[in-house]
Amino acid sequence: MSPCKDRLAISALTLLLAVNSVAPASAADEPPALDIAGAMRASFKDKKQATLARLEQDETQRLCSAPGGALSPADASRIVEINRATLAGPSDGVYLGDHTAGERVAMTGSGLQWNDDPTKPNGGNCYACHEMAAKELAYGTLGPSLKHYGKLRGASPQMLEYTWNKIYNSNALVPCSLMPRFGHQRILTEQQMKDVMAYLFAKDSPVNQ
Amino acid sequence: MGRWLACLGLAAALVSGAARAADATEQALDEYRDMFGDENPAELWELRGQALWTEKRGPRQADLTACDLGLGPGVVAGAYAQLPRWFDDTGRVEDLEMRLVTCITRLQGYSEAEVLARRFGDGDKKSDLEALSVYIAKASSGQPVNIPLRHSAEQRAYALGEAAFFYRAGPHDFACATCHGDNGKRIRLQAMNKLSDAEGARRSYTQIPAYRTSQGEVRTIGWRLYDCFRQQRLPELRFGSEVAVGLSLYLARNAEGGVMAAPSIKR
Numbered sequence: 086m087s088p089c090k091d092r093l094a095i096s097a098l099t100l101l102l103a104v105n106s107v108a109p110a111s112a113a114d115e116p117p118a119l120d121i122a123g124a125m126r127a128s129f130k131d132k133k134q135a136t137l138a139r140l141e142q143d144e145t146q147r148l149c150s151a152p153g154g155a156l157s158p159a160d161a162s163r164i165v166e167i168n169r170a171t172l173a174g175p176s177d178g179v180y181l182g183d184h185t186a187g188e189r190v191a192m193t194g195s196g197l198q199w200n201d202d203p204t205k206p207n208g209g210n211c212y213a214c215h216e217m218a219a220k221e222l223a224y225g226t227l228g229p230s231l232k233h234y235g236k237l238r239g240a241s242p243q244m245l246e247y248t249w250n251k252i253y254n255s256n257a258l259v260p261c262s263l264m265p266r267f268g269h270q271r272i273l274t275e276q277q278m279k280d281v282m283a284y285l286f287a288k289d290s291p292v293n294q
Numbered sequence: 295m296g297r298w299l300a301c302l303g304l305a306a307a308l309v310s311g312a313a314r315a316a317d318a319t320e321q322a323l324d325e326y327r328d329m330f331g332d333e334n335p336a337e338l339w340e341l342r343g344q345a346l347w348t349e350k351r352g353p354r355q356a357d358l359t360a361c362d363l364g365l366g367p368g369v370v371a372g373a374y375a376q377l378p379r380w381f382d383d384t385g386r387v388e389d390l391e392m393r394l395v396t397c398i399t400r401l402q403g404y405s406e407a408e409v410l411a412r413r414f415g416d417g418d419k420k421s422d423l424e425a426l427s428v429y430i431a432k433a434s435s436g437q438p439v440n441i442p443l444r445h446s447a448e449q450r451a452y453a454l455g456e457a458a459f460f461y462r463a464g465p466h467d468f469a470c471a472t473c474h475g476d477n478g479k480r481i482r483l484q485a486m487n488k489l490s491d492a493e494g495a496r497r498s499y500t501q502i503p504a505y506r507t508s509q510g511e512v513r514t515i516g517w518r519l520y521d522c523f524r525q526q527r528l529p530e531l532r533f534g535s536e537v538a539v540g541l542s543l544y545l546a547r548n549a550e551g552g553v554m555a556a557p558s559i560k561r
Contacts, residue, residue, distance in 0.1 A: 120455040128535030135529045139464040146462040265466040
């Protein structure tokens with residue numbers, strides 16, 4: 086056997102040993118990382134307007150998906166920063182619309198589900214989580230009570246802007262808030278958000294009775 | 295149904311506060327349950343399920359009594375309280391409905407598509423899977439949920455189910471955890487349970503399958519997940535997908551130690 090052939094044989098043996106010693110150890114110590122996004126994609130199918138594209142997470146959704154809700158201070162700041170950058174006030178500077186129309190938005194829970202008619206306006210479903218007008222008893226408690234919202238807080242420019250921002254993109258104020266980002270995600274139109282604002286602030290709105 | 299609505303309407307008219315309205319809803323439901331005494335309309339599904347289990351049907355004219363639900367061929371008693379679980383013969387983790395589809399296709403010779411065409415009952419078009427699920431779940435009534443996660447595939451399915459439970463997506467940023475992340479909160483008047491913890495998971499999981507008064511149908515965990523994702527504004531959850539199995543295993547494991555009380559009566 087020539088020296089050259091010996092060296093080749095030794096190299097091949099070394100390579101074999103290296104592969105043998107590394108591969109089983111890594112497989113045992115590190116199971117493949119959980120690919121939740123891939124699993125979600127594989128586990129759903131398009132249905133009418135609810136397409137697979139809806140499973141793709143933006144950065145906020147990804148950071149807000151840790152089991153148990155764990156969130157580092159750095160990620161919390163990051164979420165507020167990227168969502169603040171999306172905020173936009175009403176195009177004509179007028180915050181308040183029609184409170185009667187706003188009540189309809191607050192009461193309506195349909196919109197964007199695959200069984201909903203996409204030609205109809207989406208609801209805001211505020212009552213699913215918030216107490217609002219005293220007369221409506223069927224309210225949820227996931228969010229704080231908004232009863233007498235304007236009566237208690239007044240309608241200063243700061244309060245109007247704060248409330249608009251909260252509706253437009255809740256994560257600009259509270260990272261990983263449970264509340265949908267109604268303006269940023271185009272769930273509600275600008276006019277619908279103005280109408281909900283009026284429902285919260287108008288003196289003659291049922292919310293303030 | 296009419297009596298139920300009248301009962302709810304009367305109860306709602308008698309109260310003023312919303313918390314009391316919520317209590318009244320629960321109370322009306324209790325009264326509705328009392329009207330049936332120990333009976334539950336789900337018994338009709340149970341009887342039909344029992345017949346479907348023992349009748350010779352399908353291209354192969356076979357019954358399902360050779361079906362192994364995890365405790366050996368034909369053993370129904372206590373099987374549901376230990377599902378989902380790993381099955382050697384299919385090489386995967388299966389929940390009750392997946393296992394039933396496995397048995398129906400293998401033993402009776404129906405195609406999966408035929409079985410799933412009527413997965414969810416609707417009026418006169420009743421679901422065989424829902425009937426069989428009630429029959430089998432009822433045979434675990436009184437048994438503690440027991441999900442030891444011995445197989446590595448079960449552990450992986452649990453981890454996937456947990457990640458899916460907290461996965462926020464869609465136009466509303468909803469995850470399962472958005473609504474099921476706390477005990478004692480309500481959506482409108484509906485009380486919600488924290489399904490990531492034993493207390494809340496036991497309270498919810500042990501009641502399903504359930505007869506739904508609002509639908510006049512019996513619904514399983516599989517339907518519950520399918521319909522929750524609709525409300526999350528996400529696309530349709532595929533039957534037997536890894537997220538579907540993972541989530542039902544996640545909920546079952548979290549409910550471990552809870553005593554099965556299905557079928558129950560729900561709103």
